[in-house]
Amino acid sequence: MRSHQAAPAGVPDFLHPPDLELAGACLACGGDLSVRLRDGAARGVCRGCGGWSTPLVEREPDGVRVHLLAGGVA
Numbered sequence: 001m002r003s004h005q006a007a008p009a010g011v012p013d014f015l016h017p018p019d020l021e022l023a024g025a026c027l028a029c030g031g032d033l034s035v036r037l038r039d040g041a042a043r044g045v046c047r048g049c050g051g052w053s054t055p056l057v058e059r060e061p062d063g064v065r066v067h068l069l070a071g072g073v074a
């Protein structure tokens, strides 16, 4: 299971946040959602159905908070 990816040495962590794996977070099929964080934005793709989502990520002192927004697929 891939959960964290170390940032390159000398690069501030917030510039290269780790990928996130959100188990069962796909709104379409309930599959695992792989989330890539970049520059404060996030893109998620389901490993089950391949559907994309755009989680909203907020930085907090002790980590990040991820909000999944319903909708986007008609």
Ligand SMILES: [Zn+2]
Pocket (backbone or CB within 6 Å): 026, 027, 028, 029, 030, 031, 046, 047, 048, 049, 050, 051
């Ligand atoms: Zn899915």
